[in-house]
Amino acid sequence: MVFSSLTFLFAYLPIVLLIYFLVPIKYRNIWLLLASLFFYGWGEPIYVLMMMFSIVVNWIFGNYINKYRTDNRKKAKFFLILCIIFNLSLLGFFKYYDFFATNLNNLGLNIIKPLNISLPIGISFYTFQALSYPIDIYRFDTDVQKSVINFGAYVTMFPQLIAGPIVRYRDIAKQLNERLLSLEGFASGVYRFVIGLSKKVLIANNCGQIFDFVTNLSSTQTSLITAWLGIIGYTFQIYFDFSGYSDMAIGLGKMLGFDFLENFNYPYIAKSITDFWRRWHMSLSYWFRDYVYIPLGGNRNGLAKQIINIMVVWLLTGFWHGAAWNFVLWGIFYGIILIIEKLFLLKYLKKTPSIISHIYTMFIVIIAWVLFAFTDLNEGLHYLGMMFGIGTASLANDISLFIIRNYIILLIVALIAATPIAKTRFNPFNNETFKKLAPIFVLILLVICTAFIVDASYNPFLYFRF
Amino acid sequence: MEKKKYSITSLLTTIIFLVFIFSFFLINIFTKKIDFSENENRYLAKAPATTMKNIFFGEFDTEFETYFSDHFCFRDKWIEIKSNVLKWSGAIENNGVYFAKDNHLINQFINYDENIALNNIQYINEFAKDNNIEIHLLLVPGAAYGNKDYLPFGATNIDEKVLIQKIYSLSENINCIDISDSLCDGDNYYMTDHHWNHLGAYKGYEALVNNVLNKEANIFDYEKVSSSFYGTMYSRSGSFNNMPDSIYKMISDKDISYEINVDGEIYNSLFFENRLKEKDKYTYYLDGNHTEVNIKSNIDNGKKAIIIKDSYAHILLPYLASEYSEMDIFDLRYFHNAISPYIQDNTDIYIIYGIETFVSDSSLVGLW
Structure with a gap:
């Protein structure tokens, strides 16, 4: 179930909220756990069992690590390593087994067969989330969670279960046991949720249409400008999709009384790739920083070691995004750029006019999205070629004009929404009188979003041919 | 708290x-x-x-x-x-x-499957060769071409005239009829449906009669039978406050009677009044899609026709029927037997398709 579905908005959410606020406070975490398990099991009921197993195992490991962490570091470390192995094996098996099997087969080594198992939704997110718990305990960053229910509610919490933000246990430990519910908090959650929903349904989905439209064109119909319009559509789609989802998660969290960390900070206004990755999917960057980069030694053991550490982190980051070579390549690409920036480029970027550093950053980001968008490397390279006039019929054509004409307002809205202009005085909603109109604004967006979601199921194509 | x-x-x-x-x-x-x-x-x-x-x-x-x-x-x-x-x-x-302008809702035609287009014309070539017959092929451009003047600024479509000519150029010994230009002149399409209307279809009929039968087209009068037709483009566009189209009955100045056999049921009219109560009123003509339709008339010229078609032909056939004593009409999407046994001497064989179907529907393989 995704947030931007009618089932979630008009069946699941009303029921969950109603019961959440009706039951006594001490039962809220149980209800949250049950509701989240249902949410998770909706698509793949069988995997709920695996999820419960994972929760119990992590919780027990947590207890053991806690028991030994002061007096017997060695033993605590032993349990920690076991726990990490357990989590990574689950992730490795479900997400990467088939990838390795297929690649070994391609090399002629028919040792293992691909199993074609379906990937449990959100496994990349909740594995990382669960992992933060034993590590934080081991490092004395947090206390043990006495209740397996509270711990289960943390791991499964439906707002961030399938697409993040990746909430570290320590950030939320207090709120799990005690949290403040207020009308003010609920309303700001609603506002945030509706903004996120609109980003996803109105901007991301429609920008995605541009990319789909362009990738479906025949080679005689493409042009350089069309290829750029397509990837710009994708660039907006992926940002508004993901950040919209994070907004919805944060909003739902607020409605339930939780405060999650921010996950995006206007990444497309970054002035360098280093800056970009401090703004994009921040919870993942923090995770890799805290649990991989720093434990590896970070920047403390000399430049050579630091470069290796950066490459390791980025190889893993790429691979985390998907079990396919294009994601690995995408990660390596970013790793290399980040190292170049670290070595010398960042110094120059600071001196250049900001317009140039913006263009440089967006250029790299867009090129990287091409690698990201096509799981088939050849298609990706072909697309990249078209962006530079290789394999296209012309510079611009009537298709380019159509895209601009049809989507111009959408692209302008997307461009504005990708920048923090909304936080400045140019946004009328920051003015106290206009702020009072927020409820109307929420209503209008809800109506329009619902219309777009209903329309997605509208399927009058069947008899068109007849 | x-x-x-x-x-x-x-x-x-x-x-x-x-x-x-x-x-x-x-x-x-x-x-x-x-x-x-x-x-x-x-x-x-x-x-x-x-x-x-x-x-x-x-x-x-x-x-x-x-x-x-x-x-x-x-x-x-x-x-x-x-x-x-x-x-x-x-x-x-x-x-x-x-x-589009003036209440027109026009299908966007951007993609088609080149292989299907090439295969389909090959199937027709083979069919003509194997049976040693002459085939009259009429591919009708859609509103995206014929009504291109109504399109809003920025709209783009595949040039259907060019596409039709390209397909025609691949034909071998087929009599190909191109009416692309004449359909650009006047209102030949429904505003809210993807089909051509009675006026467009008359131009198609006229071209066939002139070209195949070497005679002048018969004259028809029109009677409006419905003024509330909301077609497929209306449904797909979600433009639900659009004006409706009207449906017209064609009345020949000759007094011709018909016996029409639609999948085994016999009727006396080429027009189906009760279809006007439904949403898709285009099915008023020949009762919409059917596997096999046979039309016998009291015209005593002994001429027969075989029509292989998609729904674009439905509104044209009431005109063309006025030229033949018998017609066999097949829809290859549903008809899966051989057509050859139906071919006799003195039979004209027509293939009539909307171009947008022709390049996306692979059922012409049934000819082969």
């Missing part, structure tokens, strides 16, 4: 949100479910089976979500709102339909 102060804005935001999600939640439960969507011309999803097997190992989740959205309350209103929001935001198209 300490009670905090709150603002009216927060209270209103919360109330609006909760009322919104709860009211549609409740309305959905209590609205009567309909089985069939007129606009989509399809049966809506049925409630999924609530067996343990389906829930745990089946497709219960997707089935439920489809069911839930198929039966979402005020469905058509939502579709219309979406269409309007796009219009207000300056878009010129929704679901692949252009919002």
Whole structure:
């Protein structure tokens, strides 16, 4: 179930909220756990069992690590390593087994067969989330969670279960046991949720249409400008999709009384790739920083070691995004750029006019999205070629004009929404009188979003041919 | 828990949100479910089976979500709102339909399968060669070409005239008839449907008669039989406040009587009055899609015709029927037997397709 579905908005959410606020406070975490398990099991009921197993195992490991962490570091470390192995094996098996099997087969080594198992939704997110718990305990960053229910509610919490933000246990430990519910908090959650929903349904989905439209064109119909319009559509789609989802998660969290960390900070206004990755999917960057980069030694053991550490982190980051070579390549690409920036480029970027550093950053980001968008490397390279006039019929054509004409307002809205202009005085909603109109604004967006979601199921194509 | 102060804005935001999600939640439960969507011309999803097997190992989740959205309350209103929001935001198209001038809704024609197009003309070539017959091929451009003057600025489509000529150039010993230019002149298409109308079809008929039969076309009068036809483009575009089209009956100045056999049922008219009560009123002509239709007339010239066609032919055939004592009409999407046994001496063989179907439908393989 995704947030931007009618089932979630008009069946699941009303029921969950109603019961959440009706039951006594001490039962809220149980209800949250049950509701989240249902949410998770909706698509793949069988995997709920695996999820419960994972929760119990992590919780027990947590207890053991806690028991030994002061007096017997060695033993605590032993349990920690076991726990990490357990989590990574689950992730490795479900997400990467088939990838390795297929690649070994391609090399002629028919040792293992691909199993074609379906990937449990959100496994990349909740594995990382669960992992933060034993590590934080081991490092004395947090206390043990006495209740397996509270711990289960943390791991499964439906707002961030399938697409993040990746909430570290320590950030939320207090709120799990005690949290403040207020009308003010609920309303700001609603506002945030509706903004996120609109980003996803109105901007991301429609920008995605541009990319789909362009990738479906025949080679005689493409042009350089069309290829750029397509990837710009994708660039907006992926940002508004993901950040919209994070907004919805944060909003739902607020409605339930939780405060999650921010996950995006206007990444497309970054002035360098280093800056970009401090703004994009921040919870993942923090995770890799805290649990991989720093434990590896970070920047403390000399430049050579630091470069290796950066490459390791980025190889893993790429691979985390998907079990396919294009994601690995995408990660390596970013790793290399980040190292170049670290070595010398960042110094120059600071001196250049900001317009140039913006263009440089967006250029790299867009090129990287091409690698990201096509799981088939050849298609990706072909697309990249078209962006530079290789394999296209012309510079611009009537298709380019159509895209601009049809989507111009959408692209302008997307461009504005990708920048923090909304936080400045140019946004009328920051003015106290206009702020009072927020409820109307929420209503209008809800109506329009619902219309777009209903329309997605509208399927009058069947008899068109007849 | 300490009670905090709150603002009216927060209270209103919360109330609006909760009322919104709860009211549609409740309305959905209590609205009567309909089985069939007129606009989509399809049966809506049925409630999924609530067996343990389906829930745990089946497709219960997707089935439920489809069911839930198929039966979402005020469905058509939502579709219309979406269409309007796009219009207000300056878009010129929704679901692949252009919002064109003067209430015209025109299908966007951007993609086609080149292989299907090439294969189809090859099948026709082979068919002609194997049976040693002459075939008259009429490919009709859609409104995207014929009504291109109505298109909004920025609209683009594949040039259907060029496409038709390209296909014709690949034909071998086929009599190819091109009416692309004449269809650009006047109102030859419905505003809200993807078919040509009675005026466009008359031009097609005229071209066939001049070219194949070497004679002048018969004269027809028109009688308006419906003024509330909302076609496929209307449904797809969600432009539900668009003006409707009218349906006209063609009346020959000659007194001809027909006996029409539609999949085994016999009727006396080429027009089907009760179809005018339905949504898709284009089926008024020849009762819409059927596997095999036979038309016998009291015209005593002994001439026969075989028509292989898609729905574009339905509105043309009432004209063409005035030239033949017998016609056999086949729709290869449903007819899967050999056509050769139907071919006799003194039989004209026509293949009549809308170009947009011709390049996307692979059922012409049935000729082969």
